[in-house]
Amino acid sequence: MKLLRYGQPGKERPALLDKDGGIRDLSEFIDDVSGPALSPERIATLKALDPASLPLVDGTPRIGPCVAQVGKFICIGLNYADHAAETGADIPKEPIIFNKWTSAIVGPNDNVEIPRNSKKTDWEVELGVVIGKGGRYIDEANAMEHVVGYCVINDVSEREFQIERGGTWDKGKGCDTFGPMGPWLVTKDEIADPHQLNLWLEVDGKRYQNGSTRTMIFQIPKLVSYLSQFMSLQPGDVISTGTPPGVGLGIKPEPVFLRAGQRMRLGIEGLGEQEQLTVDA
Structure with a gap:
């Protein structure tokens, strides 16, 4: 099942996406695609619906962020062996954790703002993992029971703010619009193995990223268990799992x-595509 949110910010x-690509409104059954609707029980109820019985949305509305009211937007740094190598970093011994502020979240095709005084705004296609069942001290063996599904995330980053301005990475990661x-x-x-997915990103038609979740250092069960310590x-928390x-x-x-006036296009196998225009903040 593909859940989405449509309409103005x-x-x-x-809504859900039917087999023909039509948007079917779910307002009669859930208030939003947010924590309370993502429990295993609620998901089972939604899966039992006949999409053809739901109202079909006309036209091509704006698509909003696929999860609403995100409580925590947690990110994992240097989690692909080949990405760590390109940056000259050592392979982490434990997951590197940082945060994107929830105010960074935007729709998949909304504009991305280049922050004022930015010199080094960058892109990162990432697999997002969405929590459906809460917990603490989760065993790695049971961790996938807590995952409801996956999405595409562009972990937009300002490298000077992140690396050269002191302190933690967070201030270069959480600028407004930095979380499509x-x-x-x-x-x-719907995803047989989330660790066997191709992911890619282009800027102005040039392919820069072309990787696979196969090269993750810490896989999803490890990340969920580790974070829960x-x-x-x-429910509704989002984990962005690193970039190739x-x-x-x-x-x-x-x-x-990046500079204003460019277009990023990115996607993950089985999870859809995004496209953003960069603009000055």
Whole structure:
């Protein structure tokens, strides 16, 4: 099942995507695609619906972020062996954790703003993992029971803010619009193996990232279990699991960074595509 949200910012409505690509409104059954609707029991109820019985949405509405009211937007750094190599970093011994502020979240095709005084805004296609069942101190063997599904995330990053301005990575990661999410939340039953997915990103038609989740250092069960040792995970929390090689920072001989007026296009096998125009903040 592919869950989504459509409509203008702040006024999105819940929906699912039918087999023909039509948007079917779910407002009669759930308030939003958010924590309370993502429990195993609620997902089972939604799966039992006949999509053809739901109202078909006319036209081509804006698609909003696929998860609403995200409590925590947790990110994992340097989680692909080939990406760590391109940055010259050592393979982490434990997952590197940082945060994107929830105010960074936008729809998959909304504009991405280049922050004021930015010199090094960069891109990162990532697999998003959405929590459906909360918990603490989760065993790795049971971790996938807590995952409801997956989505595409562009972990947009300002490298000077992140690396050169002191402190933690967070201030270069959480700028407004730095978290395009969607187009849909794909329930985990539709993805046979999330560690065998191709993912890619282009800027102005040039392919920069072309990787696979096969090269993840810490896989999803490990990440869910690990994070739950330090915080409770709650329904609707989103984990962005790292990026493959090809980020602008790693390009040789000179890094390449974004400027206003460019188009990013990115996607993950089975999870859909995004496209954003960059604009000045």
